[in-house]
Amino acid sequence: MAKADEVDNLISQDDLDSLLRINEFIQLDDKNSLVEELKQAILDSGKLELRQWQSLRGHLREVEALIPHIDLIIKLKKEG
Incomplete structure (x- = not known):
């Protein structure tokens, strides 16, 4: 163990x-x-239907909302 x-x-x-x-x-x-x-x-x-494009765009909005947090993590790691 x-x-x-x-x-x-x-x-x-x-x-x-x-x-x-x-x-x-x-x-x-x-x-x-x-x-x-x-x-x-x-x-x-x-390659994608309208519904798929709309779903993809929704997911990308979620990623866009995370970008400021990612930028902060990058800044803190560079300073660390």
Whole structure:
């Protein structure tokens, strides 16, 4: 059985899955990234139906609301 401090250092499958999703989102140079997929969908607007575009825009609004928090984290990490 692992000690308590060893358990704290373990990463769960959920954490790993989350990190992989985040990594996929931020890999701007990867042709399979979420950003690249969005660019391709915009170039070929027929790939998504109106309902899907509306849903996507709603999700992007949520991300936009988080940007000031992300900027603050970046600033604090640079200063730290």
